[in-house]
Amino acid sequence: MRKLFLLFFASIFSISLFSQELKCNVQISSQQIQGTNKQVFRTLQSAVYEFMNSTRWTDHVYAYDERIECSIIINLTSKVSSNEYSGSAQIQVSRPVYNSSYNTVLLNFKDDDIQFEYVEYQSIDYNEATTPEGLAALLSYYAYMIIGLDYDTYSMEGGSPYFSKAEAIVNKMQNSSVSGWKSYESKKNRYWLIENFQNSSYSSVRECLYRYHRLGLDNMADRLTESRSTIAESLKLLQTAYRSKPGSYILQVFFDAKAEELVNIFSESFSEEKKRVYTIVSEIDPANISKYNTMLD
Template sequence: MRKLLFLILVILSVANVKSQELQCNIQVVSQQIQGTNKQVFRTMQTAVYEFINNRSWTDHVYDQDEKIECNILINLTDQISSDEFKGTMQIQARRPVFNSSFNTVLLNFKDNDIHFKYAEYQALDYNESNTPTSLTALLAFYANIIVGLDYDSFALEGGTPYFTKAEAIVNKMQNAKYPGWKSFESKSNRYWLIENILNNSYRPVRECIYRYHRLGLDKMSDKLTDGRSEIAESLRLLQKAHRAKPGSFILQIFFDAKADELVKIFTESFNDEKKRAYNILSDIDPANLNKYKKILE
């Protein structure tokens, strides 16, 4: 009986390990906060790590080598009280490119306005049905954004269920006193990030994410020219979104992740394709114009 119980526990343990989707490196930095108990920041880092990495964010089974690699850097700049903090959060996520050793960046975003409460050794509990705390709301929001982008890169609008969960978190935080959740506070915060992702006007951006990754990058190891051509065509979808609503937040998010990669991809292309890519990129992302000029060199 004991052997049977032990076997059941082992099987459940293995299943649980496989179901966790994120492999996230967590770093909490507090150099700007002087004269305080540094132990709270170490326990915070551990709590955030366990919350992100030990929780199942989908109903799907992930093997260890399928986990989504990401980094979250929490840079605390102010301690309002013993359990209240302000700062910034840098979120990066990437996914492997099929049949290669290359990882492509899906998200590279800095949230400049995080504000939350955390008490030393506090357990970070989370239930989708309840209103989250200021910290678990932040973490669950970005976990769902990361998972959603990963799914979007493998299937057309495949990330919708997870983006919907992120939107639900934003809705629950509308009465929160902490910033970043409301439309009137900024045009580049959590509210507008998920609003843009789910806005029908920007559906071409999500189609681009799918075609760029699944039909473009994932094919380049076997059919370099065809894969690169698909990426070039996917840029037209971004141009369509840009013409509908110039200067959108979601396009900024895309190019913060992809500008350098696009330069590398098209630098090796033939002249006509280089020119087409450059013309589109310089039109819709003038902030990175100096980078894109390298495509034509």
């Protein structure tokens, strides 16, 4: 009986100690593809879920409840060949705010250049030492982007090792026939997403991520006014990046995730601080000016 108890305890401890990094919800939509056995898409969804949530992406130890919350929604719109599909994907990442029940969105990104081959029941495998297959490359790239972004919000440029791994995948995929991996195809794709995070010209954006989340949001439960001021000051770092390179992709990615949150944070602020924040965000992110106008009501 004692041996059974020890085995049970060891298994529970092992699960807790070696839980993987991601808690990734996966959804595959194929409504626009007609005349195809839908079972293959259910199998694909299970395979993607297993790959994202069971792969060890770092050498760090994660408790079960420390996993990074994220989601990948893949909308397949066409069948390119017998086993090849194309479409888009929505990737969202969030993290808990300290001492609260609130989760803040870190990334809400749409990728319009999804194309990969999948044979039903085929395993998805990734090996850093080799050039990955299309689907494995796509998923591994986003896994490292998710982890890198999460780490950047806890320590200054803490995500750099994982951004480097995402960049390595982009470099390996330069000879791929599918789009999304190359600089000349678009100014808003996987290539430019990681290029901006790795580009020292945008280091102020990454500093903002740290100050905004770790020094600002994480302290709001205890020091609301001071923390809100810290967030307002962090936005000046984005202004620096914008004035250096207007229209930077990384800034659009930031505000796609944060526009509504900024309105919620500063709607209850005092008038002078509201105006300072409004002046900054309306300059950098005019696409969301209608949202920011409500902040002044």
